[in-house]
Amino acid sequence: MTTPRLYDEFADWWPAMSAPADYAEEAALFRRTLEAAVDAPLGTLLELGSGGGHTASHLKDGLDLTLVEPSAGMRARSEALNPECAHADGDMRTVRLGRTFDAVLVHDAVAYLTTGAELSAAMETAFVHCRPGGAALFVPDDTLESFAPGTSSGGEDLGERSMRYLAWTFPPAPGTTSFRTVYAYLMKEGDGPVRCERDEHELGLFPRAEWLERLGAAGFDARAVPFEHSTFEEGTAREMFVGVRG
Numbered sequence: 001m002t003t004p005r006l007y008d009e010f011a012d013w014w015p016a017m018s019a020p021a022d023y024a025e026e027a028a029l030f031r032r033t034l035e036a037a038v039d040a041p042l043g044t045l046l047e048l049g050s051g052g053g054h055t056a057s058h059l060k061d062g063l064d065l066t067l068v069e070p071s072a073g074m075r076a077r078s079e080a081l082n083p084e085c086a087h088a089d090g091d092m093r094t095v096r097l098g099r100t101f102d103a104v105l106v107h108d109a110v111a112y113l114t115t116g117a118e119l120s121a122a123m124e125t126a127f128v129h130c131r132p133g134g135a136a137l138f139v140p141d142d143t144l145e146s147f148a149p150g151t152s153s154g155g156e157d158l159g160e161r162s163m164r165y166l167a168w169t170f171p172p173a174p175g176t177t178s179f180r181t182v183y184a185y186l187m188k189e190g191d192g193p194v195r196c197e198r199d200e201h202e203l204g205l206f207p208r209a210e211w212l213e214r215l216g217a218a219g220f221d222a223r224a225v226p227f228e229h230s231t232f233e234e235g236t237a238r239e240m241f242v243g244v245r246g
Contacts, residue, residue, distance in 0.1 A: 003071065005199040006183070011052070011073025013187060016156045016163035020054040020081065026229055027058035030137060030240075033225060034103040037135035037242050046101040046129050048092035048122065049109025053078025053085070059105075060085055068095055093121035100131040106138045114178035114204040116214065123218035123243070130245045136220065138241040139227065144207040146238050147172075149179075155186070162188045178204050208239065215243045 006014065035042045043064060050056055050067035051074045059065060065085040069075045072089070079087050088097065092106060093113070104126040113119045126136040142148075149171045155164035164186045172179040183199040208224060215222035220243025227238040 004201045005197065006185075006201075007051075007071040007074050009073075010185065010187075010197070010199070011071060011077060013161065013163055013185070014052045014074065014077055015054075016158040016161045016187075017154070017165060017185075018054065019156050019158070020052075020057050023054040024058045026139075027055050029228070030055070030105060030107075030139065031059055033240065033242060034105070034135055034137055037137070037244055038102050039133035040102070042102050044101040045103050045105060046097070047105045047107070048090075048095070048125065049106060049112075050075075050078060050087075051107075051109060053082045055105075055107050056082050056085055066097070066101070068092065068097075092125055093118055095125060097129060099129070100134070101129055102131060102134045104130050104134075104136040106136070108139060108141050110138055111141050111203045112201075114202055116177065116206070116210065119204065119206060119210075120214050120218065123214055123220070126243070127218045127220060127245060130243075132245055134245050136215075136243045136245075138211070138215070138243075140206075140211070140241075141203070142205065143211065143239060144205055147179075147205055160190045172205055177206060178202050211241045215241060218243070219246075220244060221246060 045063050046066045048068050050069045056065055056067055067078055067085050068088045068090040070091050075087055113122055130136050149169050152167045166184045167181050169181045170179055181201045185197045186194050188194045212222045222243045224239040224241055227240045
């Protein structure tokens with residue numbers, strides 16, 4: 001799995017691409033979903049692929065969070081934003097921390113798993129870190145049923161740094177489980193010139209039934225729940241996947 005430039009050389013620009021405040025609504029949904037799934041009050045949470053810690057910044061109040069992220073640059077961003085949380089270097093497919101949690105969250109970093117074997121490996125990681133009666137929540141950007149190619153844009157002004165991006169998402173090739181999104185980043189510091197950088201992300205795409213089947217094979221009691229957000233276009237039908245460990 002090749003690391004996109006955003007998570008390596010451009011990690012310091014992440015807050016100017018996607019501000020922490022933008023994650024409040026979905027973080028609240030994730031918390032409610034996990035609280036409803038576990039069999040006791042939610043106290044400890046493991047996030048796999050925690051990135052720059054923007055989701056965690058809205059979950060850490062009242063929870064003991066452990067954040068696992070393989071990118072040193074993104075992990076440094078999270079450590080600055082969430083100094084009260086434990087951080088660990090690790091890959092969601094292979095990391096083993098030697099303890100269990102009330103819940104495990106795998107947000108959109110799961111999209112970088114591009115084969116069924118990788119997806120199953122991450123689900124096994126979630127299972128071994130989830131206590132009996134606990135739950136795991138997987139939040140892919142899309143399933144095969146909800147995916148649509150197209151373009152999107154965004155960016156933020158953050159102090160002396162400003163960033164804008166254009167993302168162009170291509171359809172998957174027939175018979176594959178992945179697709180490409182190519183980004184153009186426009187980046188400006190202070191009164192300096194605007195520079196443009198290119199980045200390419202390879203992302204996985206799996207049907208709804210496969211998500212549920214693989215979660216069940218990992219040992220979870222699996223179900224799909226709606227993923228609703230105020231920014232989604234009307235008629236958008238996205239789902240999250242909950243696994244409860246018996």
